[in-house]
Structure formats: structure tokens, C-alpha cells
Amino acid sequence: NAGVTQTPKFQVLKTGQSMTLQCAQDMNHNSMYWYRQDPGMGLRLIYYSASEGTTDKGEVPNGYNVSRLNKREFSLRLESAAPSQTSVYFCASAPNWRGPYGYTFGSGTRLTVV
């Protein structure tokens, strides 16, 4: 099925460990996004990539890095995980960086940092 695929779906990390969340879309979309969802706070933008080869910070970028590996893939890396990064992470894509496009979301990754 066409869409956005995130891996893994669940992950437990110890404080200080690193990991990369993977995201791939097969809809030939140009723009990709990483959000985190926390109770009572909605979804907040971490980083986005308006098009292949570009990345920009969103609202809450501290502690994260991203890589737009190619048009399909956009990964999110936690270099040294902290308990404050316990959250549900969503990857999303849109046809283009400009325009009234709603996003297509992945199914999310629930990350727990202990």
C-alpha cells in the first residue's frame, strides 16, 4: 500500500543511547516532516525537508538531527537520548513544500527513554 512507513514502531532506550528513526514514502512527495506528540501538547514540528537536499529546523529541534537521504527517505537521529525525548514520533510527507496540502502521516514510533 502506498504511504509513509516508519520503523521501528516501538523502542526503549537508556539515557545517553543513540538511535535513528527511519521514514520512507512511496508517493513521490517532495516534502517530509518529523513531529513529536506529547500529551496535552498536540503535535510539534521537530525538523522538515521542503525538498530533497534541504532540511530546516522546526519548533523543537534541540537534541535531534535529520538526514534527507534521498527523495523517499527522511531519518531522525537522537544522538544522546534524554527522558524528555520520551514521546510518539510521526513522520509525514506532502506533495510539495508550498500549497494547501494536508500531510500523509506514518503510523508513529513510540519511544521511551529510561
Add this chain to the structure above:
Amino acid sequence: AQTVTQSQPEMSVQEAETVTLSCTYDTSESDYYLFWYKQPPSRQMILVIRQEAYKQQNATENRFSVNFQKAAKSFSLKISDSQLGDAAMYFCAYMRGGATNKLIFGTGTLLAVQP
């Protein structure tokens, strides 16, 4: 900065009844778009409905419709003939037009549907 406010953390509706979820937003822009997303227990984010600010006509998608009041900066979602499958978290979201399309979300309203 643009903000989106959902003042109802939780709501409940009887099956087959109608419910309205509230959303207000703050922006100085004239060109923007508004969205409602549904997040069921599966966690998947599903686009329910979209409204362009330049359109006066309220958007409708089957049992879902919006009441868009541009002057009041209000964008409520009405669900008619509520079904058990409508139980979910609902997020209102804003996107500025003519710029990089970043969605700004409200904090969500958890809707329960009683049989």
C-alpha cells in the same frame, strides 16, 4: 506567531447524535488553510476535512462539516449521526499559505461516542 487553540480537552456524544468540536486560531495572515485530523486508538493520523480561508463556503465531507468564521477566527467541526468509529482524538491544524507548508496543531479534543 500563529497559534491554534482547542478549548475542549474531552467531549462525549451519544451514537446517532450530533457533536461540535471547537477550534480557534490566531493569525495576521489572510492566506491560510485549516484542517481537522482524526487520530483513532491505532495512532494513525487521518485527514478529515480541509478549508481554504479564501472560500466562504464551508467544507463538507459526508457526515463531517465545518463552520468557518473567518472574522472570529473560528473553525469548528460538526459530526452528524455520530458512529462508534468516530471515537478518536481530533486535532485542528493551521497552515500559512504562500510559504513552506508547515502544519501547526492544536492540543486536541478526545471524543467519546456512547452506544
